[in-house]
Amino acid sequence: MSEKRVLIVGGGLGGLRTAEALRANGFIGEIAIVGDEEFQPYNRPPLSKAALSSDLSHEELKFRQRDSVADVKWILGSAAEKLSADTQEVTLADGTSHTFDALVIATGIRPRLLPIPGPTQGLHTLRTLNDAQSLKAEIKPGSNVVIIGSGFIGCELAATATKLGATVHVVSLDAQPMIMPMGADLGAAMRKRHEEKGVTFHLGHTVAQFNGETQIESVTLDSGETLPADVVVEAIGSVPNTEWLRDNGLNLENGVLVDSNMRAVGSSIPIYAVGDASNHPNKFYGDQTRRIEHWNMPTETGKRAGAALAAELTGSELPTDDFFALPAFWSDQYEFQLQSYGLPGSASSSKVVSGELDGPCIVEYFDSSNKLCGVIGIDTVKELMPYRKKFLAGMQS
Amino acid sequence: MSDQLSLGVVSDVPVGTARQFEVDGDLIVVVNTTEGMFALEDRCSHSDVALSEGEVDGCLIECWLHGSAFDVRTGIPTSLPAITPVKTYPVFTDVTDPNSPILITKGTN
Ligand SMILES: Cc1cc2nc3c(=O)[nH]c(=O)nc-3n(C[C@H](O)[C@H](O)[C@H](O)COP(=O)(O)OP(=O)(O)OC[C@H]3O[C@@H](n4cnc5c(N)ncnc54)[C@H](O)[C@@H]3O)c2cc1C
Numbered sequence: 001m002s003e004k005r006v007l008i009v010g011g012g013l014g015g016l017r018t019a020e021a022l023r024a025n026g027f028i029g030e031i032a033i034v035g036d037e038e039f040q041p042y043n044r045p046p047l048s049k050a051a052l053s054s055d056l057s058h059e060e061l062k063f064r065q066r067d068s069v070a071d072v073k074w075i076l077g078s079a080a081e082k083l084s085a086d087t088q089e090v091t092l093a094d095g096t097s098h099t100f101d102a103l104v105i106a107t108g109i110r111p112r113l114l115p116i117p118g119p120t121q122g123l124h125t126l127r128t129l130n131d132a133q134s135l136k137a138e139i140k141p142g143s144n145v146v147i148i149g150s151g152f153i154g155c156e157l158a159a160t161a162t163k164l165g166a167t168v169h170v171v172s173l174d175a176q177p178m179i180m181p182m183g184a185d186l187g188a189a190m191r192k193r194h195e196e197k198g199v200t201f202h203l204g205h206t207v208a209q210f211n212g213e214t215q216i217e218s219v220t221l222d223s224g225e226t227l228p229a230d231v232v233v234e235a236i237g238s239v240p241n242t243e244w245l246r247d248n249g250l251n252l253e254n255g256v257l258v259d260s261n262m263r264a265v266g267s268s269i270p271i272y273a274v275g276d277a278s279n280h281p282n283k284f285y286g287d288q289t290r291r292i293e294h295w296n297m298p299t300e301t302g303k304r305a306g307a308a309l310a311a312e313l314t315g316s317e318l319p320t321d322d323f324f325a326l327p328a329f330w331s332d333q334y335e336f337q338l339q340s341y342g343l344p345g346s347a348s349s350s351k352v353v354s355g356e357l358d359g360p361c362i363v364e365y366f367d368s369s370n371k372l373c374g375v376i377g378i379d380t381v382k383e384l385m386p387y388r389k390k391f392l393a394g395m396q397s
Numbered sequence: 398m399s400d401q402l403s404l405g406v407v408s409d410v411p412v413g414t415a416r417q418f419e420v421d422g423d424l425i426v427v428v429n430t431t432e433g434m435f436a437l438e439d440r441c442s443h444s445d446v447a448l449s450e451g452e453v454d455g456c457l458i459e460c461w462l463h464g465s466a467f468d469v470r471t472g473i474p475t476s477l478p479a480i481t482p483v484k485t486y487p488v489f490t491d492v493t494d495p496n497s498p499i500l501i502t503k504g505t506n
């Protein structure tokens with residue numbers, strides 16, 4: 001029997017964890033990982049936090065790799081441009097083609113861009129180490145930083161840039177920062193913390209125009225107000241990197257739709273999707289499928305995909321149990337540490353159950369049937385542990 | 398002044414694993430590696446979760462919550478988000494003897 005070849009496209013956490021899980025589940029064939037970045041997988045969360053305020057290199061951010069994946073073939077520096085499921089090959093931007101017996105999609109997401117007229121020099125997004133390094137070179141004490149978007153990345157950047165001595169304005173259509181994941185009350189409490197550190201929010205607004213010759217010098221808001229700007233960062237959300245998969249019968253409405261084994265729905269050949277790009281079912285989500293952009297999900301989905309794919313390639317039974325993984329995110333802003341379990345963003349009501357919103361606190365979130373669906377704590381990471389246990393126990397029952 | 402405390406025996410902590418012990422209300426993680434037995438405060442310096450629940454890889458223990466790895470010999474984090482070292486305690490034991498008690502010295506400072 002000739003050995004099978006697994007091609008993983010996307011050299012991030014999800015791709016790495018899937019490779020490890022393939023090996024842990026006894027797959028001994030070839031694994032190749034294609035990545036458009038020139039780097040082997042590294043940790044992204046520090047990019048909006050510590051990496052911007054120190055001289056961090058890839059060496060310091062890269063994930064430790066287990067011995068089991070030492071023989072993975074890395075094909076780095078060129079993006080996958082086209083999948084042909086019929087011929088089981090992927091063509092890269094550099095013109096090379098790579099055949100596979102099984103494909104794992106781990107291409108994650110990229111920042112969404114707004115069509116704002118004006119110059120683009122000084123305009124940034126933040127997803128990769130290269131993005132972080134070019135941002136870092138421009139954020140200096142006294143520089144005027146305008147952040148468009150008030151989600152986690154926007155808020156973390158606001159905190160880091162403020163710590164670096166910049167003057168920071170956050171422009172966002174939302175009514176409160178981080179309102180989607182945490183609701184208006186906690187969002188407002190976080191806004192206060194940011195304002196006390198010196199950040200100015202322009203909520204309910206967007207940027208209508210970048211002003212300047214080639215370099216952005218200021219931005220004009222839809223209100224007509226003009227803010228000086230040396231650095232502008234767009235952090236308004238994300239787009240899954242799935243264009244290269246088109247015309248192969250996959251459901252790409254919101255990432256790649258997969259079943260509870262992370263196997264693409266509608267594919268006759270083994271195609272799996274993990275991490276930020278995978279739209280998967282989860283016992284925790286009820287009847288829905290979701291795409292979740294939290295750091296723990298590439299590991300959870302990668303483990304499941306690796307186990308299922310190893311079974312498929314050796315002709316064994318695929319797992320039939322439900323996939324269950326507890327979404328968890330954290331965020332560090334200034335000295336404040338946020339931690340969440342579950343899906344607070346899908347709640348219809350919330351209740352502060354410990355502390356006060358302007359200090360260390362725990363907020364419980366309830367769905368429309370008044371069932372606990374998530375929890376967020378500020379500076380209460382340890383106190384949140386029982387919630388994690390409770391959610392995990394609930395999923396097992 | 399420093400006191401010596403006994404935390405079980407060598408066979409309680411197989412090589413490549415970590416185990417939590419509670420002494421006088423303090424949580425201590427003992428990690429057994431091919432380079433010997435080490436003891437650290439069982440508390441990630443990033444946001445206060447037990448390191449003993451994490452994975453041991455060589456001389457590193459990885460925090461399960463956000464992934465910082467700590468060198469068990471020094472307590473120094475080798476990856477973000479943690480930046481502050483965790484406290485280490487000298488260990489006295491005979492790793493070749495499964496019944497040897499694991500003794501640690503807890504300084505008074
Ligand atoms: C700045 C920042 C801060 C974050 N902070 C937190 C945090 O505090 N807490 C938290 O829970 N989560 C955080 N996250 C989210 C977390 O990092 C992601 O959920 C995680 O990185 C997703 O992993 P992934 O492997 O699915 O995708 P990625 O890590 O994005 O990996 C995908 C890889 O595929 C590559 N790729 C894309 N298209 C192609 C193509 N066509 N061909 C080849 N390669 C391609 C990409 O360049 C990338 O290298 C943060 C993310 C960012 C960007």
Ligand code: FES
Pocket residue numbers: 441442443444445446460461462463464465477478479
């Ligand atoms: S709590 Fe350990 S790395 Fe965050």
